Amino acid sequence: MLDQKLFRHPETLSALSDSLARRGFALEVNRISALENHRAELQSKTEQLQAKRNETSQQIGIIKAQGGDIQPLLDEVAGLGDALKIDQAQLHDVQEQLQAIYLSIPNVLDDSVPDGDSEDDNVESHRWGELRHFEFTPKAHPDLDKIGLDFESAAKISGARFAVLKGGLARLHRAIAQFMLDVQTQYHGYTEVYVPYLVSGEAMRGTGQLPKFEADLFKIEGKVAGDQDFYLIPTSEVPVTNLARDSIFDEQDLPQKYVAQTPCFRSEAGSHGRDVRGLIRQHQFEKVELIQFTKPEDSFDALESMREHAEAILQKLKLPYRVVTLCSGDIGFSASKTYDLEVWLPGQGQYREISSVSNTLDFQARRMKARYKNKQTGKTAFIHTLNGSGLAVGRTLVAIIENYQEADGSITVPEALRPYMNGMERIQL
Incomplete structure (x- = not known):
């Protein structure tokens, strides 16, 4: 498997596509780019939701210690948890699609390998x-x-x-x-x-x-x-x-x-x-x-x-x-x-x-x-x-x-x- 960082930047992805073309392998550049962008968005969103849920959970502890009403925050945490599950499931699906693609991609060739068809x-x-x-x-x-x-x-x-x-x-x-x-x-x-x-x-x-x-x-x-x-x-x-x-x-x-x-x-x-x-x-x-x-x-x-x-x-x-x-x-x-x-x-x-x-x-x-x-x-x-x-x-x-x-x-x-x-x-x- 190749370094996945190579697929996450337009410049390295283009260079990789050119390299693999020597093998006669057509890299699905547009599909990979779309999936990687979607993965990045979902990953950022899940991280933000996790951070927000953690922050709200800490607030619950503080307000509870002070004897305040924590029900609104409990409802908020429950909603954040439901949204997080949905986003995590979507992220997992995108990651599985990318993994299947990456496992199908051959190795890059050394520059000393001669070009040829057979x-x-x-x-x-x-x-x-x-x-x-x-x-x-x-x-x-x-x-x-x-x-x-x-x-x-x-x-x-x-x-x-x-x-x-x-x-x-x-x-x-x-x-x-x-x-x-x-x-x-x-x-x-x-x-x-x-x-x-x-x-x-x-x-x-x-x-x-x-x-x-x-x-x-x-x-x-x-x-x-x-x-x-x-x-x-x-x-x-x-x-x-x-x-x-x-x-x-x-x-x-x-x-x-x-x-x-x-x-x-x-x-x-x-x-x-x-x-x-x-x-x-x-x-x-x-x-x-x-x-x-x-x-x-x-x-x-x-x-x-x-x-x-x-x-x-x-x-x-x-x-x-x-x-x-x-x-x-x-x-x-x-x-x-x-x-x-x-x-x-x-x-x-x-x-x-x-x-x-x-x-x-x-x-x-x-x-x-x-x-x-x-x-x-x-x-x-x-x-x-x-x-x-x-x-x-x-x-x-x-x-x-x-x-x-x-x-x-x-x-x-x-x-x-x-x-x-x-x-x-x-x-x-």
């Missing part, structure tokens, strides 16, 4: 790794049928967009996640956390998934905790970032860096016909997520370091990739700036996203009331939150399958993962 306008910053030269035609991973990738069994169990992994492939999937966690905790200073997979609607609102993206979520209605609705997490960004909810950190305790491995559940609403084959777009998948809480002045340096931490996984696995800066028309709702890491998939002949690393500034922190105490000023301010995939486990598995495939259909295990595979060098059923 992923075609994202700007590549650099590439790493040499593309492997195959002496045979490499296959896309769904066509490698001798490695333990079983979509038919998954369809019988759950339907489309699920997979069953068997034997060495299942072990490789587990090894990838363990390897990622070890790299981030041992070399990059992240603290590993285990978090719930079911979260409240309030947690989803805190990170920006609600209300805008409810159609993309799996909702569990009133089954636990006194009929409270819960949601399956779409990413561990939600529970891990919410660790900062309603907190005030000491300045010396920042940054805080967390890493978590969790399943992720997504309905993939609106993706009909896209990536229907294989592991690229599943309803259930594993991801290792990186989260940082920082002081505002440190967040863009943290963004660069998190990008490097995600890149380190691909480099250790010797998987070619490129890094792109997302343009204004492709960036996520909560992000101010995002880098995507795209890994090379020879079976598809293209780069595909394997990680997004984003700085959300104080957008999530405002929703969560996540703050820190500034040592110099003694005042509290909102922290900045960052999140990034380090990496998507299933897509890393896909990249390994396609880049390390052999002519006989087997998969060579990358050297970095062999210690996690008890020395296994090749996967083939």
